[in-house]
Amino acid sequence: MAKCKQCNVELKSDEIAIYRKLVNRGATDYLCIPCLSAYFKCSQEIIYERIAKLRESGCTLFK
Numbered sequence: 070m071a072k073c074k075q076c077n078v079e080l081k082s083d084e085i086a087i088y089r090k091l092v093n094r095g096a097t098d099y100l101c102i103p104c105l106s107a108y109f110k111c112s113q114e115i116i117y118e119r120i121a122k123l124r125e126s127g128c129t130l131f132k
Contacts, residue, residue, distance in 0.1 A: 073101040086130035087120050 071080045078101050088099040091109070106113045124131040 071099055073104055074098040075100055075104040083120050083131060086128075087116060087123075090123060090128065090130055091119075 071085055072078065073080060073084075080099055080101055084101050084105070085099050087102070088105060089096055091105070092100075100108060102113050102116050106116055109116075120131065
């Protein structure tokens, strides 16, 4: 399984998918949600809301 490139925590599939959607579709290194929220200077809640909306809209990155 992939690990966060900043804090080395194991990533869940949603964390990989949201990183690919928001940062780089072809990424091979990823950030966990806490590190991604720090990168974008936003709350984790905003990222979780975005994941939910993308999943509801049928985005194929979120299974």
